[in-house]
Amino acid sequence: MSSSSAIGRDVLVGIGLVAVGALAWGTLVERNAFTLRNVEAKVLEPGSAPLRILHISDLHLAPWQKGKMEWISSLAELAPDLVVNTGDNLGHEHALPALQETLAAFKGIPGVFVNGSNDYFAPEFKNPFAYFAGPSKATKVAQRLDTASLMEFFTDELGWANLNNSAASLTLGSRRIDFMGVDDPHRSFDSLSRMERALESIQSDDFLDEVTPEITIGVAHAPYQRILNDFVTQGAEMIFAGHTHGGQVCVPGFGALVTNCDIPRDKVKGLSTWTRGSRTAALNVSAGVGTSIFAPVRFACAPEASLVTLSAREG
Numbered sequence: 001m002s003s004s005s006a007i008g009r010d011v012l013v014g015i016g017l018v019a020v021g022a023l024a025w026g027t028l029v030e031r032n033a034f035t036l037r038n039v040e041a042k043v044l045e046p047g048s049a050p051l052r053i054l055h056i057s058d059l060h061l062a063p064w065q066k067g068k069m070e071w072i073s074s075l076a077e078l079a080p081d082l083v084v085n086t087g088d089n090l091g092h093e094h095a096l097p098a099l100q101e102t103l104a105a106f107k108g109i110p111g112v113f114v115n116g117s118n119d120y121f122a123p124e125f126k127n128p129f130a131y132f133a134g135p136s137k138a139t140k141v142a143q144r145l146d147t148a149s150l151m152e153f154f155t156d157e158l159g160w161a162n163l164n165n166s167a168a169s170l171t172l173g174s175r176r177i178d179f180m181g182v183d184d185p186h187r188s189f190d191s192l193s194r195m196e197r198a199l200e201s202i203q204s205d206d207f208l209d210e211v212t213p214e215i216t217i218g219v220a221h222a223p224y225q226r227i228l229n230d231f232v233t234q235g236a237e238m239i240f241a242g243h244t245h246g247g248q249v250c251v252p253g254f255g256a257l258v259t260n261c262d263i264p265r266d267k268v269k270g271l272s273t274w275t276r277g278s279r280t281a282a283l284n285v286s287a288g289v290g291t292s293i294f295a296p297v298r299f300a301c302a303p304e305a306s307l308v309t310l311s312a313r314e315g
Contacts (some may be wrong), residue, residue: 031291031298034071036078039271040309041282043237044215048312051175051215054080055306057242058288060091060118061099065290069102072289075305076105081172083109083160086242086286087116087184087221090145091123091293100153110170111160114181115189116221116243118292120147125294135186135260163219165191167198176211178202180234181219185227186243186261190220192230199234215310223263223285232276238310239283244268246287250300269301271308284308 044051054075061068083106089099121142154160161168163181170177180199182190203213215238218231223241231239246269247256256268266272269287273280289303 027297030300030302031296032067033302034068034289035302035304036075037270037304037306038309039284039306040311041238041271041284042311042313043282044310044312046312046315048214050312051082051172051177051310052078052080053082053084053240053308053310054078055084055086055240055284055286055308056289057086057221057286057305058088058116058245058290059099059102060088060123060288060290060292061095061102062092062293063094063098065091065098068289069098072102072305073105076109078307080109080307082170082177083111084217084219084240085111085113085154085160086219086240087114088118088242088288088290089116089150090118091290093122093143093145096146096149096153099150100157103153103158107158109158110172111154111158112163112168112170112179112181112219113154113160114163114219114221115147115151115184117184117187118145119150120145120184120187120189123292123294126292135262164189165194165198167195167202169202169213171211174211176213178213178216179219180216180231180236182227184221185224186222190227192227196230196234218281222261223267223283224261225263228263228274228281228283229276232274232279232281235279236281239274239281240286240308241283242286242288244285244287245291245298246270246285246301246304248291248295248298248301252300256301269304 164183167180216235218236218239220227220241222243244259256265259268271284274283287304
């Protein structure tokens with residue numbers, strides 16, 4: 001064998017070993033390296049007290065994922081002022097009892113929620129390379145989940161407000177927070193017109209008019225630009241979303257390869273801003289806690305929840 005052939009063989013072996021090592025890390029280590037990301041968004045009026053919001057998203061929970069369940073439950077010990085859940089809670093057709101057990105710790109903590117596609121349909125195998133061609137597509141054979149029971153648990157057991165194509169006003173002590181939200185934009189379940197009518201209704205309520213909202217917050221599962229633009233136009237000063245998994249498999253120094261929607265790659269996870277016209281809102285996109293059971297890998301993108309502290313602007 002020539003020396004050049006031997007070198008070529010060694011290079012290929014080296015690349016193969018690196019690939020195997022990266023896959024092992026992503027499937028066995030990093031996807032279970034649950035992380036709490038702490039960020040601060042200065043969006044409140046000067047002199048306002050901080051508001052601590054726990055943002056959880058994309059749990060994709062399966063019944064056997066006990067470590068994930070324990071970690072999520074432990075987040076209740078943070079005693080946030082509010083929980084924002086941006087969907088894709090279920091990751092298996094029999095996951096609802098496990099989710100109820102996991103989130104029972106948050107009973108008594110005010111919250112809001114919207115649905116993602118995996119709150120309606122069980123996960124399916126998809127070619128991972130198809131994501132490079134654009135956002136994933138729905139199939140006609142997806143198994144329906146018990147979405148009604150999921151939403152009943154959120155509203156009746158946890159007391160969380162349903163923001164699917166709707167709006168709500170929550171009173172936290174003497175503080176009024178207004179919310180608007182849409183059903184899953186990735187499946188085109190969103191209705192901005194219904195949301196806008198609901199928002200107009202709560203803002204015209206005679207009783208609530210006695211207390212001016214301290215902030216208006218937009219909530220969606222998937223951060224498509226049409227949704228973010230409308231949130232800002234309707235007066236949102238803070239927006240929460242998930243869906244992207246932060247890219248899930250990222251390149252160190254480069255970041256996400258795909259976003260699974262039309263949001264720019266530099267806003268695929270973390271705290272940033274979104275501007276529409278002359279208005280700008282803070283935007284927190286969660287990289288999510290889980291993955292599909294058919295793609296159990298994360299690389300350079302740890303699973304996360306976010307503790308977002310809303311604080312007063314300076315000046």
